[in-house]
Amino acid sequence: MADALLIDGKAFAAGLRGRVGEGVAALAAQGIAKPGLATVLVGADPASEVYVRSKGRTAAELGMASFDHRLPPETTQAELLALIGRLNRDPAVDGILVQLPLPRHIDTTQVLLAIDPAKDVDGFHPINVGRLGSLAPGAPLDFSVPCTPLGCSMLLGDALGPLAGRNAVVVGRSNLVGRPVAQLLLRADCTVTICHSRTRDLAALCRTADILVVAIGRPEFVKGDWIKPGAAVIDVGVNRVPVAEGKTRLVGDVAFAEARGVAGHITPVPGGVGPMTVACLMYNTLQAARRTAGLPFLAV
Ligand SMILES: NC(=O)c1ccc[n+]([C@@H]2O[C@H](COP(=O)([O-])OP(=O)(O)OC[C@H]3O[C@@H](n4cnc5c(N)ncnc54)[C@H](OP(=O)(O)O)[C@@H]3O)[C@@H](O)[C@H]2O)c1
16 A cells, blocks of 8 residues: 655745735735734743744734743733733734743633633633534534644645545543544544553554544554554654654654555654644634624634
8 A cells, every 4th residue: 555645834824924924914904903813821831932923923924913922930810810801901912822831830721711712713611612612514613623623624625625435533532632623523424433551452443543632641552563654643743752863853652664555644753733723723723813803703
């Protein structure tokens, strides 16, 4: 069997960013203020700093306003909630992103609840989670959907076209990835199975999948012989593993070299799902700005 076609998330994300940039320019041409994204980082976690910097930089590259709020690690919950209140009221801010995880003394649920759902471009506010969980099949996604799952569904739609009737298996049930991915696949009329650490005979369930999405954070856990020949495999995992001479490399949750010989389509790691997250954040911010301006959803 020929090797799987690679799903090039890097190229798709670049195209999506370009279309979002055109959407931003179209707003300016109508005299509408540029979309504004506020990022909030509490503390100095190096990985979080990299993510936040890349979000702010990409927003600026696409012509958006970017407001960067860095707070010291000892920031109190009341201070953080006060900032979110100000951002909720600020008409220049269309999207608010609070970088997770937050320090342990802050109650993440209370913080997510405080964000105006209309500005919740991460899609983590319970109102937006509820909207996604109660969608009718094929209903419009006219609210913010979590960025990484949205990216997975865009890549699948681009690679496969309509997904109706396909058996989809999602491995992982986190609120960040697994659950929203499953909801999006259900919306696309797939028959969806959600697996987790207590699932019995995971390999056999994976072999039923026409679409296999893996988001568990276990390096190369899903083996080639777990994959149905011709299946589309979306590997969300990002794991840094040691290699020779003290160096490391990134691998996914799927044993790529084995899986590539069996699957029909597969995302590489890096260069698959990863680049879609920030691109979808920009997409969510543009859509939030359009809704605020009373403009309809823009298919990009
Ligand atoms: N932009 C991106 O590319 C991006 C974004 C987000 C996450 N990620 C990556 O995606 C991966 C998952 O992230 P996450 O936030 O969803 O992780 P998480 O919150 O740790 O959730 C992991 C899920 O995997 C399940 N699981 C763990 N071990 C398993 C096993 N042996 N068999 C079956 N299921 C198992 C867990 O089951 P239980 O619920 O039973 O514990 C849980 O539902 C990580 O590698 C993360 O770095 C990438």
